[in-house]
């Protein structure tokens with residue numbers, strides 16, 4: 001039997017989303033940012049709150065992308081102060 005001691009990626013993502021919702025409940029000025037999936041390369045423009053990026057440490061926002069938003073993968077995108085995904 002294999003026992004996983006680390007949190008599965010889904011759990012990490014859930015925590016990131018919970019933290020994100022807690023900090024940014026209200027949406028203000030939005031910027032469209034093109035985010036690409038690191039797994040399959042599909043990309044899509046996502047509305048991101050300007051303030052969230054500017055308030056983030058180092059002005060780099062950790063943005064949780066859930067399954068079905070861009071493609072069938074869930075991953076965490078980084079968005080910098082130029083509103084570009086890294």
Ligand SMILES: [Zn+2]
Nearest residue numbers: 037040071073
């Ligand atoms: Zn993908």
